[in-house]
Amino acid sequence: MNLLSQLATSFQNAFHADPLLICSPGRVNLIGEHTDYNEGFVLPAAIDKAIYLAVGLRSDDELHFIAHDLGKKYQGSLASLAPTHTWADYLLGVIAQFRLAGHSVGGLNCVFSGTIPMGAGLSSSAALENGIGFALNELFGLGLDRLTLLKLSQRAENEFVGAKVGIMDMFASMMGKADHVIKLDCRSLEYTYAPLRMDGISIVLCDSRVKHSLVTSEYNTRRAECEAGVRFLQTYYPEIKSLRDVTMAMLDEHLRNTEPLIYRRCAYVVQENQRLLDGVAALEEDDIVTFGQLMYGSHEGLSHWYEVSCPELDALVDIARQQPGVLGARMMGGGFGGCTINLVHEESLDAFSEQIMKQYKAQTGKDTYIHVCKIQDGTHVVDESVTV
Template sequence: MELLTQLTASYQDAFHATPVSVCSPGRVNLIGEHTDYNEGFVLPAAIDKAIYLAAGLRSDDAIHLIAHDLGETYVGSISDLSPTHTWADYVLGVVAQLRLAGHKLSGFNCVFGGTIPIGAGLSSSAALENGVGFALNELCGLGIDRLNLLKMSQRAENDFVGAKVGIMDMFASMMGRAEHVIKLDCRSLEYTYAPFRMDGVRIVLCDSQVKHSLVVSEYNTRRAECESGVRFLKVFYPEINSLRDVTMDMLDRHLRETQPLIYRRCAYVVQENQRLLDGVAALEANDLATFGQLMYGSHEGLSNWYQVSCPELDTLVDIARRQPGVLGARMMGGGFGGCTINLVREDGLDAFKTQLTKHYKAATGKDTSIHVCKIENGTHLIHPTIS
């Protein structure tokens, strides 16, 4: 592709060597939102929007980074890894984790750029972290398996960057498989692949152009509300440890009348886990129509029960629901802005884009950007030659 050609040329011009090239994709989550910190299930997939890296080893301990899209550089050392509070920390944090694990590294050069729309909630940071770890694992012959690489990416973002993210983003980016989604158990990290046959169907992301201004504070509030529900129920059911262990019967019996707000929060999570399991069954039966209806149910729960949507996201879903060829739609991510994810038949894609753009502008006064995606493989080598 053109970007990879540019990155390779930039690397060769700067470092006079041939790099190894890595593709590390962004991710979407088809269903299962706010279930991860409740030890539930998520259903992500890697997509064809990615971070691309051209990397190679040095004979000294220097680190030379070029952020192609930003036109910025970083120069540092393997032996002096301190946070810079810039984009470089996503790279340096992975290096720090590799060293903490006892792996011997030399200096390296890296040029990177991407096709992941920034701010759309597609996890460009996880893609970059995975790509760096994967490239260094290959270049240095470290022999680290994919699961441990992605765990290092998560720790890099948690401990070095300072963002307390869950593991889903890294997992989907690293472990993705073309035309499959990943059913990931956030309690055990056990996972299976479910088929997602994209013949005639595309995943379409519609950006509300609303920033997630409330997401951190409200995320913490929702998490506390869920934990409160578990503590209350544990008096009656000592064996439960999270909402993963809770049933609607438990909620109806003990929370519905006494704590209606906590009931609604917990009920959404319990129902969303079941929607995900039902969705996997639909995919295994190649029933995208049923899966799409479950996506609508997910949005209704997120908007009305968990209350993490916003008027613009609700408007996007309402418009999508009225368009022919749309199988399902819902908000994606933490909420209060960002994107909706839509399943759209390919033969109706152009009309969908036109109608959604027009009606969203009329309803909100805002423009939207639309990104069409396919499900692809996770982090992988493109050019294995090491010089």
Template sequence: MNLISQLTSSFQQEFKTKPVLICSPGRVNLIGEHTDYNEGFVLPAAIDKAIYLAVSPRTDNELHFIAHDLNETYQGSLTNLKPTHTWADYLLGVISEFQLAGHKLGGLNCVFGGTIPMGSGLSSSAALENGIGFALNELFNIGLERVAMVKLSQRAENEFVGAKVGIMDMFASMMGKADHVIKLDCRSLDYTYAPLRMDGISIVLCDSRVKHSLVTSEYNTRRAECEAGVRFLKTYYPEIKSLRDVTMPMLDKHLRDTEPLIYRRCAYVVQENQRLLDGVAALEADDIAAFGQLMYGSHEGLSHWYEVSCPELDILVEIARQQPGVLGARMMGGGFGGCTINLVREEALDDFTNLITKQYKARTGKDTYLHVCKIQDGTNLIS
């Protein structure tokens, strides 16, 4: 029995009614890391690893949730929404934000489960938030556009859950389009789709099995370093608002010799934005090999200029780079652990899997788990 059938069966057994079924995918980011909070560009896509939700409205104000994979339950009320510091907060936060925005809701039944590997950095929390928001919009005929739901998901995680995340994860999960990546302007939220023709090429994630132990503290430090660079440059260029407005000649003239650490951080962001724009041009020209080389450049910048990689991620990229049939590889996400993302020709996939598994184990003593992904549409109604 597949997961959707299991969720449907569990739902009908518990609530004695037929559910509405929703798929809300995880995401990858092809290029453009740590650019979002600097008002830059990102290039994510929704993938075929997802959260699935079975939902129905209730005739009262109660909320009944079942986390199928965890075999855990939550019961509460619309009239008393408080953080629980558990998985339930990702659903409660979205419900709270819908109510704060003035939308009238009723009680809700929900059973959910997923195929997103835990701790892989594929944004299972954003998928769950989008899924429940999409469900509320459907069940209670609220009529919100997708971008409005994305903003409510982000606010739920920022305010109710308490994680000050950017908008990329929710945006990619909700707005994804099969066979395309999203070029998202994190300043304006303007977006366009760029084709990602993956005939004969697989997206492969290699899990370093290293937990992101430093990511929160170092994330805050990197953000502060970027802001310090902008403040310094503003004395010369009052019109700049963020690193989005900064050029390499500005950095070379005013920061390279006086503030070498701040220079490296800012230079990475400026160069990464340009790599992304060059990458979109490569995709539009159907030049996936050129795009892959830009991914390698992104990893070099993340590792040596922004310094958010770790030895294990560097080793995974180094091994990938030596394998025939690998077009590009880089670390993905906040850093200090998690996954690398690799573009691998399908005829080379078996050799790549065998070699990277053996060599990574030999060099680190750790196993790596591989996940092959396809790009799919964003959050959607199954039935």
């Protein structure tokens, strides 16, 4: 029995009704890391690793949730929407935000599960939040557009769960389009789709199986360093609002010799924005080879200029670079662990996986998990006949 059938059966057994089935995907980011909080660009896509939800209305104001994988249940009511500091908060937070925004929602039953690898940095929380928000919109006939829904998801995670995440994860999960990446302007939220023609090429994630505790503190430090660079440059260019407005010429003239550390941080962001724009241009020309080279450049910048990589991520990229059939590779996400993202010719996939696992183990003593992904549509209704 496939996962959707399991969820539907579990829902029917628990609640004696037929559910609405929702698919809400995880995401990858092809290029453009640490640019979001500098009002730059990102290039994410929704993938075929997703959270699946079976949902239905109740006749009362109670909320009954079942985490299928965990074998755990939550029961509560709309009258007492408060953080529990458990998995249920990702659902409760969205419901709370709908009510705070004045949308009329009632009691709800939900059973959910997923195929997103835990701890791989593919935004399972955003997928779950988007999924429940999409379900509320469908079941209660609210008529909200996707942008409104994903903003409610972000608000839920920021204000109810307490994680100060940016907009990219929710945006990619909700707005994804099969065979396309999303060029998202994090300043204006304007977006366009760029084609990603992947005939014969796979997106492969290599999980370092490492998560260093540095990620939160260093994230805050990098953000502060970027803001310090902006403040310094504003004394010469008052019109500057963020690194989005800065050029390399400005940095070279005013920061290179006086503040070398701040210079490196800011230079990475300015260069990464340009790499992303160059990458979109390459995709529009169907030039995946050039795009892959820009991914290598992104990793070089993240490792040596922004200094958010780690030996394990660097090892994965170095090994990938030496393998036949690999077009590009880089670390993905906040850094200090997580996954690398690789573009690999399908005929080279088996040999690539074998060498990555063998050489990574030899160099680090750690195992790596390999996840092959395809780009799919964003959050949507599915039926039980779909195989998951």
